[in-house]
Amino acid sequence: MREVYKKVMTLSVPRRQNKIILGILIVLCIVLASFNLKYQNILPAGKSIILEVVSPLQKAVTFLINPFIKSIKTINKLSGILEENRILTEKVNTLLKENIYLKELERENRELRELLGSSYYEKFEVKLAKVIGKNRTDWKNSFFIDKGTNHNIKINMSVINQSGLIGKIITTSRNFSEVKLITDPNSSVAAMVQDSRKTGIIQGTGGNTLKFDLVSKEVEMDTGDIIITSGLGGIFPEGIQVGRVFDIRNLDYELYKNIKILPACNFDDIEEVLIITNFTH
Amino acid sequence: MKKFFFSLFLLLITLAIQSTITNYILVGGIQLNLILVIVISTSLIFGEFFAIIFGFFAGICSDFLFGHILGLFAFVNMISAFISLKVKRFFTQEHYIVPAIVMIIVTEIWVFLTYIISFSLGGEVIQGNLINKIIYQPLINGLVMLIIHPMIKKIGSLLK
Numbered sequence: 546m547r548e549v550y551k552k553v554m555t556l557s558v559p560r561r562q563n564k565i566i567l568g569i570l571i572v573l574c575i576v577l578a579s580f581n582l583k584y585q586n587i588l589p590a591g592k593s594i595i596l597e598v599v600s601p602l603q604k605a606v607t608f609l610i611n612p613f614i615k616s617i618k619t620i621n622k623l624s625g626i627l628e629e630n631r632i633l634t635e636k637v638n639t640l641l642k643e644n645i646y647l648k649e650l651e652r653e654n655r656e657l658r659e660l661l662g663s664s665y666y667e668k669f670e671v672k673l674a675k676v677i678g679k680n681r682t683d684w685k686n687s688f689f690i691d692k693g694t695n696h697n698i699k700i701n702m703s704v705i706n707q708s709g710l711i712g713k714i715i716t717t718s719r720n721f722s723e724v725k726l727i728t729d730p731n732s733s734v735a736a737m738v739q740d741s742r743k744t745g746i747i748q749g750t751g752g753n754t755l756k757f758d759l760v761s762k763e764v765e766m767d768t769g770d771i772i773i774t775s776g777l778g779g780i781f782p783e784g785i786q787v788g789r790v791f792d793i794r795n796l797d798y799e800l801y802k803n804i805k806i807l808p809a810c811n812f813d814d815i816e817e818v819l820i821i822t823n824f825t826h
Numbered sequence: 827m828k829k830f831f832f833s834l835f836l837l838l839i840t841l842a843i844q845s846t847i848t849n850y851i852l853v854g855g856i857q858l859n860l861i862l863v864i865v866i867s868t869s870l871i872f873g874e875f876f877a878i879i880f881g882f883f884a885g886i887c888s889d890f891l892f893g894h895i896l897g898l899f900a901f902v903n904m905i906s907a908f909i910s911l912k913v914k915r916f917f918t919q920e921h922y923i924v925p926a927i928v929m930i931i932v933t934e935i936w937v938f939l940t941y942i943i944s945f946s947l948g949g950e951v952i953q954g955n956l957i958n959k960i961i962y963q964p965l966i967n968g969l970v971m972l973i974i975h976p977m978i979k980k981i982g983s984l985l986k
Contacts, residue, residue, distance in 0.1 A: 563874045570882050570904055577886075577897035582947075588889070588896050595841075595890040602842035610847055617850075678845035680892045681857075683955050684944060689845060731894075751955075 593718035596689065600721040603678040604691060611816075618814075669782065671705075671819040672696060677721070681812075683751050686729040688712075690818060693720045701780050703821045709786035709809030710734065710774060711818055726812060727755060727787065735777035736787050738766060744775050747787055747806065755788055757804035762795050764802065772806055782824045828985045829872065836978075837884055840864045841891060854962040855955070861888055861899075862906065862936055863967050866929055867975045869907040870914055871982040881907030895947055898940070906936045922976065929971040933964035 581587050622629075674696075678689035692698050694717050704711045704724045712732065716723040727734055732749035736757065745760040757772060770790040776783030792805035840860050848858045865884050869877030885900030893899050910932045917924045937959050 563878060566875070567878050567904070567908060570878060571901065574882075574897040574901035574904070577900070578895055578947075581896035588893070591890045591896070595887055599838060599841045599845075599887075599891065602838055603846055606842045606846045610850075614850060678842075679849045680845055681849065682892065684894045685892060 589716045592716045592723065596716070596718040596721045596723070600677060600689060600691070600718075603689060604675075607675075607677045669821045670823040672698070672822050674698075674722075674818050674820055676816055676818060681726075684730060686726040686732075686749060686751065686812075687715070688724045688726065688815070688818070690722050690724060690820075691720065692820065693718050693722050695719050697822055698722050698820060699822075703781045703785070703824060704818050705785055705821065706810055706815060706818050708811070709788065710781065711810055711812075711815065713780055714820065724818065728753065728808065728812060734781055734787060735775045736772050737775040738764075738790075739771040739773050739786075741765070741770075744777065745801075745804075747772065753808070753812070754791075755806040755808055757790065757806050758801060760802045760804060762800075762802050766790060766793055766802070766804065768793060782821060829876070832981065832985055833868065833876075833880055836864060836868070837880075837887060840884075841887055844888075845891065851966070853966050854958045856958050856962040856966065858966045858970055859933070859936075859963065860970070862903065862933065863929065863970050863974060864978070865903050865907050866910045866932055867925065867971060867978045868982070869910050870925055870928065870975070871979055874908070874911055877907035877911055878904055881905075895944070898943055898947075902936055902939045902943070905939065906932045909935060922972070925975040926968040926972045930964040930968040933967045934960065937963055 577587075672692060674690040674692040676688045677691050680687045680689070688711075690704075698714060698717055700714050700717060702714045704713060710727055712724045712726040712729070714722050715725040725732055727747060727749055728751065729749040730751040732747075734747040735744065736747040737744040741764070743760060743764045743766075746758045748756045748758050750756055760766070768790050772787045772790065774781040774783055774785045774787060786809045788806040788808040790804055791807045792803075794803040796803050844860050848860055851858045861884050865877075865881050868880055872880075881904035882900050885903035886897075888899040888903065889896050910928050913928045913931050914924065917927070937956075941956060941959075
């Protein structure tokens, strides 16, 4: 027994035994995969344990590399900065005029809101979390964040930022969680066109675009239309921006319109997210 | 015992780096697979038994953190680690470029196996990504292997 223990700890056993071990582990992999296909909750359960161990390291690495990443991004942006400056100066002038008009509208809005009670969005409580890791492969698009069950984060809570919808919480551990992005191939979000209120399902593609599915061919739509969450399904609150339509095709062999959406959020640059903690349908 | 703790530490650091830094190291839109690089590198240094065990555990951890089917990466990483030693036997001379060549060959096998298994279990295969993966993944992994392998070899020789 002592001899076997010594061999295992020194990681050296005869070659004949290696093949037996390999065979056993191959069978174990098949068993694990079969269990996983039958019991879907095995993966999240194991993940929360691994997250607790790895996430502090992820947090440390993110903290260390963030200054470098920011510097590189700034250098990349420098090339187009003069042109951007000219465009921004023009925009500032236009926005100054708009601002005066909007301030007037805001005052009017505040007065009306006081008359009607609180606004829809003020009902939501949000929690700020830092993105500490990313997992973007063909099969899976997710972020790891530094808030977990200790911060009242629960599975299926919606995750947003100032630009729009990011995804939902799929795994939680005590101090960390995993967010499934709306670009994940297995992600579905009930959504609608902001102006026409026509509903459909936003599906992830695994890439940087989304698909707006189940929209009838008779529905009139244009590129640039804004897509927001419809609130159907009870996971995501209504009215959060998901993205903009950038390609519409009516293909003969498809039942519905083939609509491509550009997400409102740039998933490559997200460092912080907001979790809606009190939404219930 | 030293080897065991070194492997555990290396695995944890690699998992943390894989989900942070490697997101910014993209060639042709393809991310470096640092976990596979570490698995193959340590396998070439520590031998067959280590290759099987470390490949399996690194794969299981990847399955939990990044995977969609439990056991997929465990199987593929373990087989890749095992094959890497068989591939290495074709090279009679010890040359610093050999591990990189082994890495390139094994990565092609890894990509092929991952996609075949994933596809047969109902996963979607994005054609453009697959082609990019076949071309770029072995190149990035091979290149990083050139840098990392001598460092791990040095630490490995201290542990032996």
